[in-house]
Amino acid sequence: MATLSTARRVVIKIGSALLVDRDSGNLRRDWLTGLAQDVLWLKGLGCDVVLVSSGSIALGRGVLGLPPTVLALEQAQAAAAVGQIRLARAYEEVLAPHDITTAQVLVTLEDSANRRRYLNSRATLEQLLSLGVVPIVNENDTIATDEIRFGDNDRLAAQIAVTVGADQLILLSDVDGFYSANPSQDPTAKRYDVIDSITPEIEAMAGDAGSGLSKGGMKTKLMAARTATTAGCAMAITDGFVMRPLTALEGGANATWFSAQSDPQAARKRWIAAMKPRGAVTLDAGAVAALARGTSLLPAGVTAVEGRFERGDSIAMYDPAGHAVGLGLSRYSAEEIGQIKGHKSAEIEALLGYPGRAALIHRDDMAL
Incomplete structure (x- = not known):
């Protein structure tokens, strides 16, 4: 069973009911x-931390005096716009005394469904984490409509865990794990300590949301678990209402752990390897040798480009003799590569007329 103290990178999902008092509408x-x-404790262990936090609408509706009922779309978006400022400020105020820098990242479903936007989000989050920042991620409720919504932060948290290659995802919930039935209605309900596989029987046990502030029920948590564990990320559901819930989890508090099916890097490599390439690049011998050492592909190592493809598309890589080297997600279009191939990364802006990324294919975005 996984433990938080062994995590390299962890995503923590925090629901509205944990952050906002139901009766007063004030921040807890x-x-x-x-x-x-x-979070300070985890950072002290050398762990990267991402917080996926609800709460903007719950905070904003109190400020605007909106009723504690289902809001019309425009009311929810207005509440989100007001509450998002307060939510970000609250995180900054509690983390800054620990010398922890925070960043606000607002996303929609399109940011993961569109591969180009997905790669941009991944690159931004990776840069923030490399600088020691704790990103505070939330759905961009101010602009999101039903067709571009995740709809709940359980699935958003799972997608963020996949995006950043987290090895653990913690859902802080109003229940202390996954039960065979609703424990508030069935006193014989059994809590599972570990679930190694999400079977049809497990799926049949899931219920719906029971909180007025929370949208996510066990069905969405199981969907999150499937997304996370398939990508090599273990997931836990535990009671978030206790003080210092992560320390409590590490200390043996009730929880259900869903076992990862592999490790995050291996899962990502398999995903990339299964893609159909939209084009190809030929590399010089130096670039091929550099890739074997685990480096990214730079424009200087490319001698030719074939096909029509855009940023984020999968492309094949070949050595000078025409042998396949691997597949990768390109950070440039075919046209752009045609302009920068054979050149140093420092020359990209002068060649394209705008700044670009140093790597043509990042080492995390290729399968050799």
């Missing part, structure tokens, strides 16, 4: 201060 600052101490 003492709880958030405790969470900040947990």
Whole structure:
């Protein structure tokens, strides 16, 4: 069974009901201060931390005096716009005293469904984490409509875990794990400590949301678990209402762990290897040798480009003799590669007329 202290990179999902008092509509600052101490503890272990946080609409509706009922789309978007500022400020205020820098990242479903936007999101989050920043991620409720929504932050958190290559995803919930039935209705319900495989029987046990502030029920949590574990990320559901819930989890608090099916890097490599390439590049011998050492592909190592493809598309890589080297997700279109191939990364802006990324294919985005 996984433990938080062994995590290299962890995504933590925080629901509205944990952050915002149901009766007053105010932020539960003492709880958030405790969470900040947990984040400090994880950072001290050398772990990267991403927080996927609900709460903007719940905070905003109180400020605007909107009713505690289902809001019309335009009301929800207005509440999100007001609440998002307060939510980001609250995280900054509790983490800054620990010398932890925060960043606000707002996303929609399109940012993961569109491969180009997905790669941009991945690159931004990876850069933030490499600088020691704790990103605060939320769905961009101000602009998101039903057709571009995740709809709940359980699935958003799972997608973010996949995007950043996390090895653990923690869903802080209003229940302390996955049960065979609703424990508030069935006293004989059994809590599972570990679930190694999400079977049809497990799926049949899932219920729906029971909280007025929360949209996510066990069905969405199982969907999140399937997404995360397939990508090599273990997932836990645990009670988030306790003070310092992450420390409590590490100390043996009730939880259900869903076992990862592989490791994140291997899962990502398999995903890339299964893609149909939209084009190809030929590399010089130096670039082929560099890739074997684990480096990214730079424009200087490319001698030719074939096909019509855009940023984010899968392309094949060949050595000078025409042998396949591997597949990768291109950070440039075929036309752009035609302009920058054989040139150093420092020359990209002068050649294209705008700044570009140093790597043509990042080492995390290729399968050799």
